[in-house]
Amino acid sequence: MSLEHDLRSLKRGECLVEEGEQPDDCRLIGSGFVYRNKLTCDGKRQIVSIHLAGEIVDLHNSFLNVADHNVQALTDVEVALIPRAAMRRLSVDYPAIARALLIETLIDASILREWLLNVGQRSSRARIAHLICEIALRLRAAGLIEAESYTIPMIQEEIADCLGITQVHVNRTFRALAEDGLIERDGRTINIINWGALTAVGEFNPRYLHLCEADANPGRRPSH
């Protein structure tokens, strides 16, 4: 079946959805990275998730009335806009699609729980190691990288806002991981030297990513 949609390009930093809005459509990421965030009253930002090409963001907006968070482009991105009504119709007509949407949402929630554990209980060193591992694995699973080396699509301030620590502290801790021989860095490119040690430091167990279940979901496969 073919799905009605519009394509749209966005520059790094542009907003896809703002908290409080009720958007008319949800987005499938064609290329690039997107993040969701929430702000405190005094302007502090928590990044609550990041999304790769192939994922649907704001499923949300098709099934709830008001956006409870912001969605922004982390890099330049291309997205397909799928109208709210089309999304709902699909999920009624095709139980398999409804199921895939539910599974994608359940996995999203699982990742959120792991992030909450990360921010609530782990040291800053572990948090960073964990994030490096997670992104590596998700990129690999999506077929976007091959090796143990990749360019992280975030500046240190954004990493800080993922992890609930300051940018200055991210910088020092990152450096420490490199000095200890776990990773190498060249600008934003990270080369994982010692995957075993890094996962140990970050207590990284990929179970929460539910990568096998995700395979059953066509929505998560990038369409390149």
Next chain:
Amino acid sequence: MSLEHDLRSLKRGECLVEEGEQPDDCRLIGSGFVYRNKLTCDGKRQIVSIHLAGEIVDLHNSFLNVADHNVQALTDVEVALIPRAAMRRLSVDYPAIARALLIETLIDASILREWLLNVGQRSSRARIAHLICEIALRLRAAGLIEAESYTIPMIQEEIADCLGITQVHVNRTFRALAEDGLIERDGRTINIINWGALTAVGEFNPRYLHLCEADANPGRRPSH
């Protein structure tokens, strides 16, 4: 329609699901409170959500293969066990049910995002105020309390593990809120004296609870 299920009673502290398992059924809470948690390697615990009578926990287990977190009884509880297969069948046969499940899961994820913001960016004082407000509102919405006073179903150590701070610090901060006249306490019973000030301290905006959308979902209505 009638839904096949078993009833089960659990004492405070008992496990409904353990990380790594693949349970055969999901649970509808009949009475009491339940919480989900994850542990770090060195045994620190992050409570990632709490659930009231009327909510379905571990929807999860009907649609993903492996539990990525623990579910435990916060108080003595009664739960209805709904077999995995029944749950799946329902969601195929009745699109409205599939939709309700998706909405419940989306709201769960929204609450997780707010908790992540809370733990990642807010002061301990704000975190506690926020939690007090959230529980008050959820209890009210579920019809479990009337007034601005309720008994919080957690000991201070559990509150600490919700908020990513220590139990000792919870105690002091709680006390400070009482000394400032925002709340009164008698054991675990909290009386909110100044709702306006408390929401201001906790930056509490109930939007993320999506209470209106939840109304459309029969699963969230307690069945007494």
Next chain:
DNA sequence: CGTAACTTTGATTAGTATCAAAAATGGTGG
């Protein structure tokens, strides 16, 4: 090649953690 964005470094401080122990509370059996 100048400017803005980002990274790195240093010095100081605030907020919480940690450790230890005393007081209060609630439940149970005698």
Next chain:
DNA sequence: CCACCATTTTTGATACTAATCAAAGTTACG
């Protein structure tokens, strides 16, 4: 009904992680 025990709450003293403030390098880009 009381005494006792386990659990929970409260208090105090000290240590440490990470925040904050400030500024110097570095890189990327128009």
